[in-house]
Amino acid sequence: MNVDVSLIDWSRAQFALTAMYHWLFVPLTLGLGVIMAVMESLYYKTGNEKWKRTAKFWMKLFGVNFAIGVATGIILEFEFGTNWSNYSWFVGDIFGAPLAIEGIIAFFMEATFIAVMFFGWKKVSKGFHLASTWLTVFGATISALWILIANAWMQNPVGMEFNPDTVRNEMNDFWALALSPIAINKFLHTVISSWLVGAAFVVGISSWFLLKKREKEFSIDSIKIAAIVGTIGIVLSVITGDSSAHQVAQKQPMKLAAMEGLYDGGNGVGLVAVGLLSCDKEPNDGKDPDIFNITFPKMLSFLANRDIDSYVPGINDIINGGYPTEKGVALSTQEKMDRGKLAIAALADFSKAKKAKDSTALYDAKQRLDENFKYFGYGYFKAPEDAVPNVSLVFYSFRIMVILAAYFLLLFIVVWIINHKKKFENMKWLQWVCLLSIPLAYITSQAGWIVAEVGRQPWAIQDILPVMAAVSDISVASVKTTFFIFLVLLTVLFVAELSIMIKQIKLGPEAEDTLHG
Amino acid sequence: MGKKWEITFTTLVTFGGAFFASFPLFYSTSFGGAYWVWILLLLTFVIQAVSFEYIYKQGNLYGQRTFKSFLFINGTLAPVLIGAAVSTFFYGAEFAVNKDNLTGVMPIISSWQNCWHGLEAVAVVENVVLGLAIFFLARCLAALYFINNIDNTSIATKARKQLLINGIGFLIAFLYYLVRLLLKSGWREDAVTGLISQEHCLYWHNLLQLPYVTAIFLVGVVLVLYGFIRTYFASRWRKGIWFAGIGTVFTVLALLLFAGFNHTAYYPSITDMQSSLTTANSSSSLFTLKAMSVVSLFIPFVLAYIWYVWRKMDKK
Numbered sequence: 001m002n003v004d005v006s007l008i009d010w011s012r013a014q015f016a017l018t019a020m021y022h023w024l025f026v027p028l029t030l031g032l033g034v035i036m037a038v039m040e041s042l043y044y045k046t047g048n049e050k051w052k053r054t055a056k057f058w059m060k061l062f063g064v065n066f067a068i069g070v071a072t073g074i075i076l077e078f079e080f081g082t083n084w085s086n087y088s089w090f091v092g093d094i095f096g097a098p099l100a101i102e103g104i105i106a107f108f109m110e111a112t113f114i115a116v117m118f119f120g121w122k123k124v125s126k127g128f129h130l131a132s133t134w135l136t137v138f139g140a141t142i143s144a145l146w147i148l149i150a151n152a153w154m155q156n157p158v159g160m161e162f163n164p165d166t167v168r169n170e171m172n173d174f175w176a177l178a179l180s181p182i183a184i185n186k187f188l189h190t191v192i193s194s195w196l197v198g199a200a201f202v203v204g205i206s207s208w209f210l211l212k213k214r215e216k217e218f219s220i221d222s223i224k225i226a227a228i229v230g231t232i233g234i235v236l237s238v239i240t241g242d243s244s245a246h247q248v249a250q251k252q253p254m255k256l257a258a259m260e261g262l263y264d265g266g267n268g269v270g271l272v273a274v275g276l277l278s279c280d281k282e283p284n285d286g287k288d289p290d291i292f293n294i295t296f297p298k299m300l301s302f303l304a305n306r307d308i309d310s311y312v313p314g315i316n317d318i319i320n321g322g323y324p325t326e327k328g329v330a331l332s333t334q335e336k337m338d339r340g341k342l343a344i345a346a347l348a349d350f351s352k353a354k355k356a357k358d359s360t361a362l363y364d365a366k367q368r369l370d371e372n373f374k375y376f377g378y379g380y381f382k383a384p385e386d387a388v389p390n391v392s393l394v395f396y397s398f399r400i401m402v403i404l405a406a407y408f409l410l411l412f413i414v415v416w417i418i419n420h421k422k423k424f425e426n427m428k429w430l431q432w433v434c435l436l437s438i439p440l441a442y443i444t445s446q447a448g449w450i451v452a453e454v455g456r457q458p459w460a461i462q463d464i465l466p467v468m469a470a471v472s473d474i475s476v477a478s479v480k481t482t483f484f485i486f487l488v489l490l491t492v493l494f495v496a497e498l499s500i501m502i503k504q505i506k507l508g509p510e511a512e513d514t515l516h517g
Numbered sequence: 518m519g520k521k522w523e524i525t526f527t528t529l530v531t532f533g534g535a536f537f538a539s540f541p542l543f544y545s546t547s548f549g550g551a552y553w554v555w556i557l558l559l560l561t562f563v564i565q566a567v568s569f570e571y572i573y574k575q576g577n578l579y580g581q582r583t584f585k586s587f588l589f590i591n592g593t594l595a596p597v598l599i600g601a602a603v604s605t606f607f608y609g610a611e612f613a614v615n616k617d618n619l620t621g622v623m624p625i626i627s628s629w630q631n632c633w634h635g636l637e638a639v640a641v642v643e644n645v646v647l648g649l650a651i652f653f654l655a656r657c658l659a660a661l662y663f664i665n666n667i668d669n670t671s672i673a674t675k676a677r678k679q680l681l682i683n684g685i686g687f688l689i690a691f692l693y694y695l696v697r698l699l700l701k702s703g704w705r706e707d708a709v710t711g712l713i714s715q716e717h718c719l720y721w722h723n724l725l726q727l728p729y730v731t732a733i734f735l736v737g738v739v740l741v742l743y744g745f746i747r748t749y750f751a752s753r754w755r756k757g758i759w760f761a762g763i764g765t766v767f768t769v770l771a772l773l774l775f776a777g778f779n780h781t782a783y784y785p786s787i788t789d790m791q792s793s794l795t796t797a798n799s800s801s802s803l804f805t806l807k808a809m810s811v812v813s814l815f816i817p818f819v820l821a822y823i824w825y826v827w828r829k830m831d832k833k
Contacts, residue, residue, distance in 0.1 A: 024543030067570030070526060076550065077533045078559045085549025086625045092541025093801045100538040101812050108819045111527040112826050123830050132826075163802070167616040167626070168541070170802040348620035380624065398548045472549030473625040474634060482556055489560065493567050496578055503576020511575075 010479040011083045011471050014486060018075045019453075020446060021490045025069030025497075027445045030144065030191055031198015032062050033137035035229050037130075039222075044130045054218055056121075057509035058202065059133075061501060064116055069442070070496045072490065079194060083479065087460050087470035094160050094171045095150050098178075102146035109139030125281035145187050152183035153460050155452075156251045162373050164366060168463070182247050186452075189268045192233050193448060196408055200434075200441030201232025203415060205505055207431035216425060217511055223424065227416035234409040241405075242303065249304030250453075254387060255455035257315045258394040260300060263289045265314035265323065270295030271303060274399060277392050283385055284316050315391070319384045331375075333384035340379025343372035349447040377464045386466070397450040404444040411437060524823070526566050538809055542614065542799035543784055548628040550612045551602070551635025558598045565591035600648025601638045606776040607698055607720070608643055609785035610635075612703045614792040630788040646694045653687035654741075654765065661748055661758035677749055684745045698701065699724065704782035706795045713782055713793050723775045734771030740764025 007270035043051035044099050049302040066263070077099060088095075116124060124132070125411070153159075159176030162167045171177065203226045204221035249256045256262075261277050262269065275293030298308040314328065317323045321332030331339075346368035353361035381387060415434060418424045454460065460470035504511070537544045545630045548555050564587040569726030571577055572584035611630040633635055637664070638644050660676040660683065665674070716722065724731050744761030747754055777783035782793035800806065 050659055063570065064574070068567055071566035074526070074530055074533070075559060075563065077530060077537075078555060080537065081533075081544045081548025082552050082555055083549070085545035085627055086619075088537065088545035088548070089541055089626055090619075092537055092544055093805050094537075096534060096538030096541055096544070096801070097805055097808055097812075099534035100531065100809060101534075103527060103534045104812055104819060105816055107527040107530055108524070108823065111524050112823050116826055116830060120830055128829070166802070167619055171805050171808070174804075174808050296678075344620050348617065351617050351620070469619075469624045471625065472552070473623075473628040474543075474549065474552050475632070476551055478634060485556075485560070489563065492579075493563075496567065499578035500571055500574045500576040504574070509574065 004476055005450040005468075007474070007476045007479060009469055010476055010483060012467060014083060015076070015079055015478060016168075016453075016485045017483065018072065018079060018486055018490070019449070021328070021486075021494065022069065023446060023449055024074060024442060024494070025065050025072060026195035027197035027442075028065050029062065029069050029140055030137075030194035031229070031233070032058060032065070032201060033140055033198070034195055035139045035198050035202055035222075035226050035384050036062060037133050038225050038229065040133050042225075044126055050217065050221065053509050054221055055133075057218070058222070059117060060504055061205075063114075064497060064501050064504060066114065068493055071493070075486070083472050083474075084437055084470050085472035087255070087465060089168060090465055090470070091157075091160075091169050091461055093168055094153065094157075094177065097171065098146040098150040098153075098175075102143050106139050106143035107144060110136055110143065111139075141191055144191050148187045148190055149178055149180070149183040151452075152180055152186045153177055154459075155186075155456060156180060156182045156247075157461050157464055162369070162376070163492055164347055167347070167351075169453075169461075182251065185240055185243045185247060189237060189244050190448075192240060193237040193405075193445065195229050195233030196237065196405065196444050197441045199233060199412060200408060200438055201225040201321065202226035203230070203412070204435045204438040207434035208505070209508070210425055211428065211431050211435065215508055220419060220422075220425065221298065223415060223419050227412045227419065230408065230412040231416065233413065234405055237405065238409075241402075245303050246306070250371055252456070253313050254315065254318050254389065255394070256304060257313065257318060258389050258391045258455055259398045259451060261289055261293075261391055261395040262300070262312065262314040263316045265312045265317045267301065267311050268298045268309045269300040269304075269312045270297045271299035272395075272399075274403075277395055279392075281391075283319050283388055315388055319387065333381075333387050336375040336378040337381050337384065339372040340373040340377060340381070342367055342379075343376045344379040346372065375463065377459065377461070377466050378468070380466050380469045381458075387459055390454055394451055394455045397447040397454070401444055401447040401451060404440055404447070408437070408441065408444065473493065520649065526562065529562060535809070538803055538805060540794070540796075540799050541801060543794055546612055546614055546799075547602075547610070547784065549606075549627055550629035551610060551638065552629075553633070554598055554602055554635035554638055558595060558602065561591045561595040561598070563718055564588075565595070592655070592790075593652065596652040597639075597645070597648035600646075600651040601641075601644040603651075603772075604641070604644040604647040605638055606773070606783050607638065607640055607701070607703070607785075609704070609787040609793075610638065611788045612786050612792060613789040614786075614794075621631070643694060643697055646690050646697075650687055650690035653683045653690060657681040657687055657745060658758065658761060661744060661761050664748060665755045665758045673752075673755075677752070680745060680749055684749070704785040704790060704793050705784060706780040706793075706797065708780050711798065713790050713795070715790070719781065720775055723779050723781060727775065727778055730771050730774045733767050733774070737764045737767025737769075737771055741768060814822075 036055050039051050039055035039058065042048070043055060080095070109270050113135040114134040116129065117136050120129055120132060157169070158180050159173035160171050162168075163170045177183070206222040206226070209215040209219040243257075245256065248259070257265070260272055261268075261275065263281070263283065273294045273296055275295075276291040277333060278289055278291055281287055281289050301307045301310045304310065311324060313323050318330070319333045321330045321335060323330050339400050345354075346365045350362060350365035350369060353365055378387070411434070415424060415430065418427060418430065458466045458468065460467045568584035568591070572581055572588075577584070586751040612627060613630060614627050616626050618624055629635075639648075642696035657680055659826050660680040663676045664673050664680075699721040700718060701720065702715050702717050704713050705716045705719055707714065724734075740760045744757035744759070744764060748757030748762075771784075775781070780795065780797075782795050784794035784799070786792040786794075801809075
């Protein structure tokens with residue numbers, strides 16, 4: 001295959017850059033949205049003006065963050081076409097539908113009711129305003145639903161079949177796609193874990209007010225709500241995260257092996273709590289994969305198969321094959337590559353037979369294609385090692401995500417208890433901890449996506465289309481140029497957002513925004 | 518405007534998603550090929566969204582002038598680029614599509630045939646003229662919107678003046694484009710063999726052979742002109758945006774139907790005629806299109822709640 005490797009790398013880098021920038025804003029939108037909606041609900045229920053004031057302040061910050069989240073989101077939608085054109089054709093019949101549904105069902109809801117939320121305090125009734133706030137949050141949440149359905153489908157392609165006549169994959173079961181257990185779980189895990197970011201943000205900013213000896217009641221009230229939302233979010237994220245890891249074990253064993261830095265699998269495998277990987281480890285090189293690690297015995301087997309003695313394959317096992325699976329003995333990656341090449345050859349034969357109107361050859365090619373299509377994407381690999389993602393990046397990102405999530409769970413519980421005992425306002429050190437923990441919440445969230453997306457590599461669509469066959473036919477220079485344009489533009493806009501956000505925070509709940517009355 | 522930019526943006530996102538879902542081969546060929554046109558268009562909208570939200574905010578680090586410049590760039594460049602991109606539906610682009618590539622050493626099916634990657638579109642006079650027509654039209658519609666929504670005599674007077682200047686600009690550009698379009702050759706697909714061939718005055722033929730589309734087109738143009746002319750001459754009449762706005766939707770719809778109906782190649786390849794995209798060879802599967810049709814049933818509901826909400830918001 002003659003696709004320039006640097007074109008693939010720069011295209012991936014550009015998508016990663018824009019996606020990571022986008023993901024700086026989305027989790028705060030999702031998390032802060034729930035918190036401010038709860039606050040407004042309390043205002044509606046109690047009629048206490050303090051809750052209105054509290055909700056309005058956080059809404060103001062929500063608005064600053066929301067705009068840039070929307071603006072950065074559209075870049076990703078366009079990039080599927082501009083940078084991953086082959087992907088767009090090969091699976092556009094399936095992948096495009098959730099994006100369109102997202103626009104029609106979710107984005108219009110958000111776009112309409114957010115205007116009421118900001119500008120409608122004096123124009124609509126209390127009930128209508130509350131409904132608009134919740135509909136804005138609901139719209140943001142279901143917009144995440146549709147894009148995550150699309151993303152889950154990339155991890156586990158279901159509800160489709162390959163059509164050799166059109167040379168693309170076509171949807172044949174919408175509900176299999178929309179209600180795939182992986183999609184549902186991914187949606188719940190992503191959205192609920194975003195509450196952590198919203199909660200950390202509110203707790204941190206409220207702590208800043210306390211450190212400055214300002215807005216005491218407002219801060220205490222905000223922390224009360226945010227700590228509860230954050231705690232619930234993390235507990236539910238642990239449950240959905242566990243399901244997610246179990247699903248990864250079933251559908252993407254290579255990703256799980258990378259998450260654990262596991263090269264040689266076995267029965268009753270332990271889960272690595274902390275560890276340090278060897279820098280120069282390559283598959284099947286006989287070297288130790290790690291310098292040290294501390295494991296929870298048998299827990300990886302339990303996580304993967306709900307059986308503490310079950311077999312979990314490592315990277316070497318997946319490359320070499322021969323280990324037992326539910327469907328028999330696993331093929332080696334080389335065997336999968338051979339069958340992938342058979343599928344690609346069968347597709348070429350199908351095309352020739354169609355042009356020659358040779359029905360016998362057409363039937364034969366179709367048979368061979370159907371038998372081997374499951375491994376179609378492997379046919380583009382040059383070596384079995386091409387199937388291995390960046391192990392260290394996935395391994396460390398997974399640990400960072402889990403350790404920080406545990407830290408935040410502890411932090412929110414401690415903060416809530418201390419706040420409940422009315423001692424938080426006097427604990428400066430804890431207020432500093434909360435303030436300085438805000439960036440850690442973003443790191444947690446970004447690390448989660450790195451595990452999901454870097455762990456998926458080299459696949460654009462699991463087993464069907466590797467990234468090297470998904471790119472657009474454009475020059476590396478063009479992609480490099482747009483990479484740096486996006487880097488500069490998004491950084492400039494991010495700095496603008498931060499500056500406005502900091503100013504709004506400094507002004508505090510009392511300040512009337514110029515536009516948002 | 519700051520209250521409603523979200524709706525514009527959402528429409529753009531929905532357009533992208535709907536095009537992706539309905540015509541994946543167009544999405545992959547045009548977006549991946551005419552890379553720079555789409556990237557520039559994208560950038561103009563990214564800066565627009567942020568500008569509307571940040572321009573008057575306290576803490577605006579770059580000052581109002583920066584975001585006004587962003588809005589100026591968006592308002593100037595985006596209509597011209599949209600016009601140039603839409604015009605390639607009639608004047609074509611330099612690309613080739615070969616699905617057999619998927620089984621070859623370079624497995625990318627769509628390739629652009631020049632190194633300009635879409636920028637060459639702005640070197641075609643007609644593409645630029647359509648861009649200018651959209652630029653002037655957008656300014657006219659903005660003037661009509663101000664007249665309808667802002668109760669201020671001074672602004673209304675200025676808007677009417679702008680309506681005249683930009684209305685003349687629009688009419689010249691639009692008529693030039695229309696005449697050239699009706700006289701130009703186009704690519705048409707043979708319904709039986711699927712082969713594409715050239716046909717002189719193809720869009721004129723479409724105008725004659727698709728009377729209902731022609732009717733939509735004429736109604737659209739009349740509504741636009743009625744909205745412009747009556748607003749300009751009747752100083753107390755403020756409802757021109759409704760006529761011109763709906764007329765614009767009808768006119769654009771009809772132009773797009775002329776581009777794609779009647780076996781017309783809606784995205785002609787000027788370097789490899791048989792690679793041209795038609796609705797038959799580039800649309801999604803029937804299953805996906807049916808699914809999308811069901812989803813589109815939500816649109817009236819969406820329009821209804823948008824109308825209801827804004828009626829409530831504008832009331833007091």
